Amino acid sequence: MSRTETAARVPTLATVLDVIRERVTVSRVELAEATGLTAATITHAIRELIDVGFVHEVGTAASSGGTPRRLLELEPTACYTVGIQLDRFTATGVVVDLAGHIVARSSMAGAQEGEPAEVLRFVADHVNDLLATAAVPKSKVLGVGLATYGPQDRTAGVLLTAQPTASWLEYPLTETLSEALGVPVLIENDATAAAIGEEGLGGARSSFATVYMAGGIGAGVVLGGQPYRGATSNGVELGHISIDAFGPACSCGNRGCVENIAGPTAVVLKANTIPGLADRLRLRGDTVADFERIARAATSGDPDALSILEESAAVLGTATVSLVNLFDVARVVIAGAAFATAGPLYRDAAQAAVDRAAFMRFAHPVVVELSDHVSDAAAIGGAVAVLRRSFEARTARSGAPAGR
Amino acid sequence: MSRTETAARVPTLATVLDVIRERVTVSRVELAEATGLTAATITHAIRELIDVGFVHEVGTAASSGGTPRRLLELEPTACYTVGIQLDRFTATGVVVDLAGHIVARSSMAGAQEGEPAEVLRFVADHVNDLLATAAVPKSKVLGVGLATYGPQDRTAGVLLTAQPTASWLEYPLTETLSEALGVPVLIENDATAAAIGEEGLGGARSSFATVYMAGGIGAGVVLGGQPYRGATSNGVELGHISIDAFGPACSCGNRGCVENIAGPTAVVLKANTIPGLADRLRLRGDTVADFERIARAATSGDPDALSILEESAAVLGTATVSLVNLFDVARVVIAGAAFATAGPLYRDAAQAAVDRAAFMRFAHPVVVELSDHVSDAAAIGGAVAVLRRSFEARTARSGAPAGR
Numbered sequence: 001m002s003r004t005e006t007a008a009r010v011p012t013l014a015t016v017l018d019v020i021r022e023r024v025t026v027s028r029v030e031l032a033e034a035t036g037l038t039a040a041t042i043t044h045a046i047r048e049l050i051d052v053g054f055v056h057e058v059g060t061a062a063s064s065g066g067t068p069r070r071l072l073e074l075e076p077t078a079c080y081t082v083g084i085q086l087d088r089f090t091a092t093g094v095v096v097d098l099a100g101h102i103v104a105r106s107s108m109a110g111a112q113e114g115e116p117a118e119v120l121r122f123v124a125d126h127v128n129d130l131l132a133t134a135a136v137p138k139s140k141v142l143g144v145g146l147a148t149y150g151p152q153d154r155t156a157g158v159l160l161t162a163q164p165t166a167s168w169l170e171y172p173l174t175e176t177l178s179e180a181l182g183v184p185v186l187i188e189n190d191a192t193a194a195a196i197g198e199e200g201l202g203g204a205r206s207s208f209a210t211v212y213m214a215g216g217i218g219a220g221v222v223l224g225g226q227p228y229r230g231a232t233s234n235g236v237e238l239g240h241i242s243i244d245a246f247g248p249a250c251s252c253g254n255r256g257c258v259e260n261i262a263g264p265t266a267v268v269l270k271a272n273t274i275p276g277l278a279d280r281l282r283l284r285g286d287t288v289a290d291f292e293r294i295a296r297a298a299t300s301g302d303p304d305a306l307s308i309l310e311e312s313a314a315v316l317g318t319a320t321v322s323l324v325n326l327f328d329v330a331r332v333v334i335a336g337a338a339f340a341t342a343g344p345l346y347r348d349a350a351q352a353a354v355d356r357a358a359f360m361r362f363a364h365p366v367v368v369e370l371s372d373h374v375s376d377a378a379a380i381g382g383a384v385a386v387l388r389r390s391f392e393a394r395t396a397r398s399g400a401p402a403g404r
Numbered sequence: 405m406s407r408t409e410t411a412a413r414v415p416t417l418a419t420v421l422d423v424i425r426e427r428v429t430v431s432r433v434e435l436a437e438a439t440g441l442t443a444a445t446i447t448h449a450i451r452e453l454i455d456v457g458f459v460h461e462v463g464t465a466a467s468s469g470g471t472p473r474r475l476l477e478l479e480p481t482a483c484y485t486v487g488i489q490l491d492r493f494t495a496t497g498v499v500v501d502l503a504g505h506i507v508a509r510s511s512m513a514g515a516q517e518g519e520p521a522e523v524l525r526f527v528a529d530h531v532n533d534l535l536a537t538a539a540v541p542k543s544k545v546l547g548v549g550l551a552t553y554g555p556q557d558r559t560a561g562v563l564l565t566a567q568p569t570a571s572w573l574e575y576p577l578t579e580t581l582s583e584a585l586g587v588p589v590l591i592e593n594d595a596t597a598a599a600i601g602e603e604g605l606g607g608a609r610s611s612f613a614t615v616y617m618a619g620g621i622g623a624g625v626v627l628g629g630q631p632y633r634g635a636t637s638n639g640v641e642l643g644h645i646s647i648d649a650f651g652p653a654c655s656c657g658n659r660g661c662v663e664n665i666a667g668p669t670a671v672v673l674k675a676n677t678i679p680g681l682a683d684r685l686r687l688r689g690d691t692v693a694d695f696e697r698i699a700r701a702a703t704s705g706d707p708d709a710l711s712i713l714e715e716s717a718a719v720l721g722t723a724t725v726s727l728v729n730l731f732d733v734a735r736v737v738i739a740g741a742a743f744a745t746a747g748p749l750y751r752d753a754a755q756a757a758v759d760r761a762a763f764m765r766f767a768h769p770v771v772v773e774l775s776d777h778v779s780d781a782a783a784i785g786g787a788v789a790v791l792r793r794s795f796e797a798r799t800a801r802s803g804a805p806a807g808r
Contacts, residue, residue: 243660255761318646325644326645
């Protein structure tokens with residue numbers, strides 16, 4: 001029987017920091033009220049956050065009781081984390097400060113058919129460029145979170161798949177990138193990262209699912225602020241559930257997979273079968289760029305492009321219903337580079353699908369939203385995952401209480 | 405945003421009792437070793453279990469240290485719980501003692517098209533008969549767990565569906581049955597109950613999924629000993645995910661639902677379309693009995709019956725892959741009355757499907773097993789749920805520590 005990776009209780013430091021991030025300046029009393037933590041726990045946490053330079057005092061405010069309250073403020077430049085989202089067709093990098101603001105971002109080419117050593121060299125160069133752009137010294141970088149496809153072994157920092165080429169299988173991704181950059185590197189499933197990016201440090205204790213589409217399709221689930229992990233963090237693989245049990249074989253071993261029927265590659269392939277459409281939309285054989293052209297044409301009213309996207313969105317809507325019917329979430333956030341332009345169309349189709357068919361719609365409504373960071377969610381999540389891990393490690397070391 | 409029903413930590417009393425159940429006689433020191441709880445927590449828990457008469461001392465055993473250890477033993481007749489599994493086509497009742505042994509069981513007709521008042525009167529009579537058979541006085545019955553279909557509101561004790569007739573929608577199920585029997589009644593999703601029945605009190609902290617088929621199809625997931633709940637315990641609804649996005653409409657609002665394509669009703673309908681088969685198998689228009697006849701014919705080598713069941717099992721295998729790919733579990737238990745005879749055939753098909761297509765099969769194997777209580781799992785789970793709830797309430801009242 002497998003050991004389950006149970007979600008750690010939200011570490012106190014992250015909970016406290018989430019509130020400070022949100023309120024800009026805040027007193028200890030307000031923190032206790034907002035978090036439900038005891039005054040002693042807050043005092044302990046703040047002392048630790050001040051010690052490491054994440055938080056400082058910025059004067060006092062009058063309180064109703066007469067005793068002035070010392071106000072606390074975040075030091076956004078105390079440290080930074082880097083998030084990289086990478087799949088076959090898409091890649092994005094972000095540098096995020098302690099306040100959660102993106103201080104540098106850029107898109108780059110995906111892994112394509114590249115060999116891992118070469119792709120990682122390219123990623124490392126890119127991270128160095130991003131840090132240079134933002135004038136962030138390496139000494140202030142807590143680490144890099146690489147949000148990428150699966151299956152993967154997060155602990156070992158390797159992929160358990162021979163995609164896109166055989167040498168990616170068990171290639172030491174985190175080790176190689178960490179050596180190249182001189183900072184710790186972790187890997188995270190891209191769709192799970194998108195969900196983590198949406199939730200932040202976990203202080204909000206939200207529960208929702210993220211439907212993710214970039215080069216492929218995936219999903220992540222957050223429950224009470226913590227990502228759903230299952231046995232090995234290789235679940236919520238929405239792109240590889242069958243919506244056509246006797247449909248076309250997929251390289252994953254399944255048939256009629258959502259990704260093969262509705263993903264960007266399938267959409268572009270379909271567009272190329274319609275006489276004249278490829279020429280009209282100037283498709284050029286690059287999946288991401290072509291998908292984006294189809295999306296723009298669809299939103300501009302091209303009936304063929306619209307019809308292709310609507311078909312894909314209907315399938316993803318059906319998959320969303322499956323996700324909701326299995327996980328019973330009340331909120332679905334759609335995120336990923338493929339939704340940059342087509343997001344509203346997919347969101348509306350998914351909302352219509354859950355309104356029509358979510359099994360528990362009489363128990364509670366299910367709302368489908370487009371992420372505020374639709375293209376960057378997974379990269380942001382990679383960066384947030386690094387900060388979460390550092391807090392988890394710090395909480396474990398300091399023995400600070402982890403619950404409310 | 406919805407509040408998530410997060411799983412309570414396994415209550416100490418249940419954890420302790422699980423070990424006592426398993427070992428028959430056990431010392432406090434052995435309990436501390438087996439559970440990882442501190443000696444003080446064990447002492448506290450045992451005092452409480454002795455106070456309520458669940459456990460008693462049965463003499464001493466020599467210990468390696470010289471001081472004799474007092475041995476503890478369960479008092480199996482201290483209390484009983486009742487589990488009833490009820491759906492449209494199937495129903496089973498069990499009376500379970502504190503040791504987890506079934507002291508009475510029987511099958512009965514499902515709800516059919518009956519009105520709730522009438523069906524509940526029938527269920528109440530049945531419970532009274534079961535208790536009389538087992539010579540269990542009502543005063544020793546902690547409660548009744550009604551494992552039934554959904555969607556449902558567990559807190560209110562009502563169904564949120566107008567199945568099988570309009571008057572079932574929000575009918576006060578638990579209130580009516582509780583008044584009729586004079587003991588507390590809770591409701592639980594039948595497939596979740598089957599998973600709870602498989603896990604027991606939660607002390608084993610197992611993680612697995614249960615694929616359940618009785619009158620319909622469902623699933624349950626247990627993570628670290630606790631049932632997966634989601635927002636409202638209406639998830640893991642495997643029967644109502646689509647494996648044919650453009651397939652036949654289902655009354656749930658979805659299309660191509662697993663249950664409609666592969667469930668007992670679909671299997672029996674299919675059998676009736678094959679010339680001569682209904683006569684040959686003596687099908688008589690009763691879904692459960694007819695499905696069982698088809699299963700027996702298939703296992704006896706009838707090629708038509710076998711072909712129909714294999715088609716259903718292939719679809720359920722695909723659905724099992726979806727369940728595994730979304731929840732990332734390493735073990736799947738199949739349970740439910742429909743598997744009484746056909747279980748091995750469905751198990752083999754599901755095992756073949758996950759071996760071929762489980763997304764994380766390179767991270768860990770996924771094993772499919774047939775439940776030891778294939779027909780009774782949901783009813784047993786209903787009974788176990790009552791005992792779990794009484795421990796949760798007791799732990800909450802006594803303030804006993806709930807963690808390890």
